[in-house]
Amino acid sequence: MSKVLYLKWRPLDWDEVVSQDHVIKTLQNAVRNDRVSHAYLFSGPRGTGKTTTARILAKAVNCLEEEPENRPCNQCQHCRAVNQGEFLDLIEIDAASNTSVEDVRDLRDKINFTPNQGRFKVYIIDEVHMLSQAAFNALLKTLEEPPEHAIFVLATTEVHKIPATVLSRCQRHEFRRIPVEAIVTQLEKLVESEGLEVEPQALRLIAKQATGSLRDAISLLDQLAAAEAEITLDLAHQVLGTATDQAVLELVDALLREEAARGLDVLQAALERGSDPRHFARQVISYLRNVLLVKMGNREEVEIPTDDEARLLKHSQAFTVDQLLRVIRAFNQATIHKSSSWQPSLPLEMAFIDVLSEGEALSSEVTQETSQGKKKQQTRDQVDSGEVSGDSKRKSENTETSKPQSEEGSPSKAVHALRSWDQIIKMARDYNPTTQALLNSCTPLGLKKGCLILSFKNEIIKSKMENGDHLQTCRQIITKVVGEEFPIKCVIGQSKGKDMPQDVDPDGLVATAVRELGGKYVSDEE
Numbered sequence: 306m307s308k309v310l311y312l313k314w315r316p317l318d319w320d321e322v323v324s325q326d327h328v329i330k331t332l333q334n335a336v337r338n339d340r341v342s343h344a345y346l347f348s349g350p351r352g353t354g355k356t357t358t359a360r361i362l363a364k365a366v367n368c369l370e371e372e373p374e375n376r377p378c379n380q381c382q383h384c385r386a387v388n389q390g391e392f393l394d395l396i397e398i399d400a401a402s403n404t405s406v407e408d409v410r411d412l413r414d415k416i417n418f419t420p421n422q423g424r425f426k427v428y429i430i431d432e433v434h435m436l437s438q439a440a441f442n443a444l445l446k447t448l449e450e451p452p453e454h455a456i457f458v459l460a461t462t463e464v465h466k467i468p469a470t471v472l473s474r475c476q477r478h479e480f481r482r483i484p485v486e487a488i489v490t491q492l493e494k495l496v497e498s499e500g501l502e503v504e505p506q507a508l509r510l511i512a513k514q515a516t517g518s519l520r521d522a523i524s525l526l527d528q529l530a531a532a533e534a535e536i537t538l539d540l541a542h543q544v545l546g547t548a549t550d551q552a553v554l555e556l557v558d559a560l561l562r563e564e565a566a567r568g569l570d571v572l573q574a575a576l577e578r579g580s581d582p583r584h585f586a587r588q589v590i591s592y593l594r595n596v597l598l599v600k601m602g603n604r605e606e607v608e609i610p611t612d613d614e615a616r617l618l619k620h621s622q623a624f625t626v627d628q629l630l631r632v633i634r635a636f637n638q639a640t641i642h643k644s645s646s647w648q649p650s651l652p653l654e655m656a657f658i659d660v661l662s663e664g665e666a667l668s669s670e671v672t673q674e675t676s677q678g679k680k681k682q683q684t685r686d687q688v689d690s691g692e693v694s695g696d697s698k699r700k701s702e703n704t705e706t707s708k709p710q711s712e713e714g715s716p717s718k719a720v721h722a723l724r725s726w727d728q729i730i731k732m733a734r735d736y737n738p739t740t741q742a743l744l745n746s747c748t749p750l751g752l753k754k755g756c757l758i759l760s761f762k763n764e765i766i767k768s769k770m771e772n773g774d775h776l777q778t779c780r781q782i783i784t785k786v787v788g789e790e791f792p793i794k795c796v797i798g799q800s801k802g803k804d805m806p807q808d809v810d811p812d813g814l815v816a817t818a819v820r821e822l823g824g825k826y827v828s829d830e831e
């Protein structure tokens with residue numbers, strides 16, 4: 306069995322430690338000038354070289370090479386012993402598993418013994434923030450009067466957990482996250498000398514996924530190398546779980562074409578397949594971020610799976626920067642929204658619809674900027690909503706729709722319908738998924754003059770609902786559920802009023818929507 310790559314690739318000398326020049330220079334100078342301190346604190350994210358550097362320091366202070374410049378030499382007896390993990394005067398303590406006072410007391414007793422082999426006994430205490438308060442106190446005593454022959458290197462990923470009293474006794478060094486570029490360079494060396502076959506784009510993806518930890522990057526590469534002889538970008542996406550969900554691409558397509566019902570349908574289907582709403586929203590954001598980067602001319606910064614490339618380029622041409630920012634913002638909102646238990650998909654749907662409600666701006670900009678096809682689409686939408694000529698100002702609040710205006714539904718049945726709204730939406734799926742998506746995107750407000758009022762956020766979705774058989778289907782389902790047919794009226798929500806009409810059940814869906822979702826009761830009489 307070969308050694309795991311990141312251990313095999315542990316730097317043995319100062320100049321092999323990358324991206325921590327500020328730390329390395331200071332330590333190297335201290336060794337040269339024989340001014341090594343007795344207590345160091347190395348802090349920083351994991352996998353950035355803290356343990357590695359501590360070992361190089363331990364080696365350098367005990368190296369037998371005459372010229373201090375050349376320490377560690379990695380040749381002498383002591384250097385080799387350290388490299389083989391057999392040097393008696395290098396003591397590594399993992400605070401995560403030795404947290405008790407006794408362990409530290411034990412240590413205090415031991416450090417008074419002089420070194421066995423070298424000039425200095427070096428104690429590396431890893432994850433030092435895990436020590437208990439009592440253990441810290443014991444450690445502090447040691448740090449206050451360290452014996453001449455002892456050097457302590459404390460290492461931690463969580464420096465804020467270290468008591469100020471300990472901090473003040475140590476010379477502090479902060480290890481930084483390693484930049485993507487430096488990780489890539491390091492991985493390239495490793496790939497070459499290990500004889501691996503890796504696509505450059507795959508290396509970048511790995512480097513980014515490692516978020517600054519070189520150890521993580523090397524581990525990821527190791528995993529991928531074990532999976533397949535040739536590491537392609539697509540393989541990397543697959544193993545790292547970073548491929549863009551097909552549904553995300555379809556949603557963005559729907560957004561671009563302002564196909565509200567289709568988009569809601571895509572969302573619904575994705576969530577039914579088990580996608581987590583927040584995760585889905587994050588995927589939308591990260592995809593659009595890529596679109597944005599490509600748009601800004603930073604194509605080489607994006608690792609795109611081969612299958613997605615054409616679409617991503619298309620999207621980067623079709624959207625304006627402003628639109629992208631707006632969509633990203635809306636979906637970002639959905640990731641922080643505390644999802645409601647009865648409609649977990651709601652924040653996502655709201656984000657989607659919010660963006661579409663600004664559709665006027667969306668389509669006009671796109672028309673000017675790029676596609677002719679888009680213009681046609683827009684015109685078609687206007688025809689759909691009866692607005693092909695004249696003022697495009699929405700005048701739809703009082704648009705009376707579907708048929709029997711005179712037949713009045715009874716209030717108690719209406720309340721029943723509202724209470725069963727979830728069920729009605731569920732049933733709609735069997736009739737027509739688009740109807741379901743549309744119902745999902747409206748709020749039932751209650752009964753007014755015998756009509757069931759459905760509030761839509763914008764004209765586009767409202768007019769989709771009014772065209773085709775959707776209202777008819779909706780009436781059918783309601784009839785099935787409550788045993789009575791209601792005329793349905795679609796309105797656009799605009800009023801900010803919170804007051805609810807008399808005939809709305811305070812425990813019902815409408816009231817719940819208003820209370821828990823920040824919904825608004827919309828009067829259709831304004």
Ligand SMILES: Nc1ncnc2c1ncn2[C@@H]1O[C@H](COP(=O)(O)OP(=O)(O)O)[C@@H](O)[C@H]1O
Pocket residue numbers: 310311312314315316321322323324325350351352353354355356357358480483519520521523
């Ligand atoms: N700055 C660095 N330069 C070169 N290799 C590094 C660096 N940081 C981490 N590594 C790689 O990651 C492995 C683990 O690093 P380590 O020093 O144990 O990290 P830390 O102690 O900060 O968690 C090393 O063996 C090496 O392969």
Ligand SMILES: [Mg+2]
Pocket residue numbers: 352355356357431460
């Ligand atoms: Mg470490």
Ligand SMILES: [Zn+2]
Pocket residue numbers: 367368369370376377378379380381382383384385
């Ligand atoms: Zn040496």
